[in-house]
Amino acid sequence: MLWTAPYWSIRLLFVLAAAVSSFPATAQVSKTNPSASSTKVTLGAIRWDNWSLDSPYGQVLADPGLRERVPYYTERLPNGHLGFPGNTERALNADVHYAKAAGLDYFIFGYYLESASWGRNPNSAVALNRALTNFVSLPDKLGIKYALNFNLSFPSRDVPMVSAAISKALLGPDYMRTSDGSAPVFFLVGTMEPWLKGLGGEEGAKAALNDMRNRVKNATGQNLYLVALLFNLPETGPVAHRLGFDATSTYATALGASGKSLSYASCAALAQNAWQAEAKDGAGGFLPTVTLGWDYRPALRDPHEKKSRKPNPDWCQPATDGEWIQQIRDAIEEAANNPRNDRFQSVVLYAWNESSEGGWIQPTLSEGVRRLKVIANAVDRHPTIPPFKLTWPTQIDPKTCAVGSSSISTATADAGCKSPSDAMTIAWPCPPGTQIASDELRQGPSEEGEKIQPIWQERLCVPQER
Structure with missing residues (x-):
């Protein structure tokens, strides 16, 4: 789920515009085996962590008909409501073991700058960052790394605060690294315009990224690998590279608002069209995104969501295990074969816990650990998990x-x-x-x-x- 200001009530609906007009209605799932690329391409899973005992968003899932979405940690509270303590240390410890069993390499934590700029409430940011805080405090993460994703735009005056948050993260041993030792940092730039406006246009944004790199280098001695999560890649990708981003990607492959159902094969083909266009016309690194599902209709049950989202969304039908496996393997090959990915070959998985939007990996009430097994089989990673x-x-x-x-x-x-x-x-x-x-x-x-x-x-x- 994507936050804009005020981020406690509004989320973005986005459309990946590249190649929307042409994709097949069905797609054949081949029986290919994981290639050698799966050993060198890393897998990162996007997280959205507003799941807590007092989170109002969980109540959209309080429907027995949605048991395939409801996360494993759901509990019944004394008042009869459901609680979703996904940001607790015990849930993060479980997540680490589940992620390891699935063959994931790192989490992409949505990070909320604890700033009062533009009327934001720093205490709300602290609460939204609690899952990350508890993850960092775990004594054993089984080698699961993490990267920051700045989910909100920010003004130029907050660049020192952004740099300080990155520097603090890099001082720990669990931050993700590229092949040359740089630290990947994600920014949810979206359609680019609001993000650029906050930084004073292209020149201001370019100066902000350079300032950020210099501040972090001076504080930690480490270089950054900046990734822009974009919408409408054909238009925004070139701008991102002009600003100094090292790579582009997207949050998820979203659809239109015609109230129609699409097969997963069609949704997968839409994403692949975007990958291929970026590989052909892009100017820098590119991280393909695998969208495990897209269907935010349950979120419309929340009054705040209903105000901020298109009321008649298109959605992806559920995938078979084979369709997911093929999409993951195709994304890995795409990441491995792009010559501009020499520093960071990685695939972004949407998502670990976007349950109300339709993308999740974590175990759920009716699916259990199905999706963990699917990903592990796709990459042929089956590590031994200690007791x-x-x-x-x-x-x-x-x-x-x-x-x-x-x-x-x-x-x-x-x-x-x-x-x-x-x-x-x-x-x-x-x-x-x-x-x-x-x-x-x-x-x-x-x-x-x-x-x-x-x-x-x-x-x-x-x-x-x-």
Whole structure:
């Protein structure tokens, strides 16, 4: 989901205009195997992290008919509503293990500058950055890296603050790097015009990017690899390269507003047309985007969304596993074969958690870990995941379950410790390649937004024997 000011209420609808007029109604899925390119091309997954216990956006998913979208961490709150604590440290720890099992290399975190410019509320930015904060604090990320994506435009006076945020991130060991050691930083530039306006036009934007590079170099000794996430690439791509961006990409392949359904093959072909046009006519690096799904109709249930989005969107039909696999492999080949990608061969996956817009990778209530398996099979990456624990609050009333300071096994717990059936919550699944070794219950501290000390379930996941 894409934020504009005020970013707590408005999101952008965008159309990737390149080659919209010509794409096939169907596409054949070949049975090609992953090539050697899959070992050198990195996979980054876009994140949108306004999922919290008090987030109003989650309520658009409170529909049993949307269980394929509802994330694994959803919980039933004491008031009967659903909570979506996707920004907690325990959820980020689970995400790292899921991402590793899928063969991903890095997350692209939407970053919100904690600035008061243009009437923005810095506290809102702090809340939106909480998932990133908790990710960075994890003691073991299994080699999963991250990159920043500045989701909002900013004025020239905020360039020092942008540079400081980048420099702080680069001081840690977990920031993504290009082949020459530079640090990729993404900017959601969109249609270019509002972004340029905030920086005083093309010359101002060019000066801002140069200033940013110099400030970060002086603070960290490291170079930047700047990526512009654009809409309407044929028009905006050349401008981005004039400004000094090293590469271009896009957030997702969105559609029109005619209220029609398109096959996934058609949506995939639309994206590939844009890749090919950029490879032919582009001036710099290019990161192909694989859009796993596009259908924001559920988001229109939210009054704020209804005001800011086209009311009659086109949408992509669900893909088969084979269609996803082929699209991912084609994107990898596109990234590997572009001679201008010598510094950074990478594919952008939309998205880790854009559940209300229609693109997600994370496990969900009805799909489980399906999409993790699809991506792992597409790139033939099946790493061994070390034993770890998933932890989540159950719906059990602490007064009816005699759990003290020590945990008890769910297999031996009495009737008062059985969680009531709820179609909108699940036990957190172990990642592909692992299995359940034990399930235990224990009492634990309350999280933000919870008023009752919950009982927590701890699930130990261990590698499967191969």
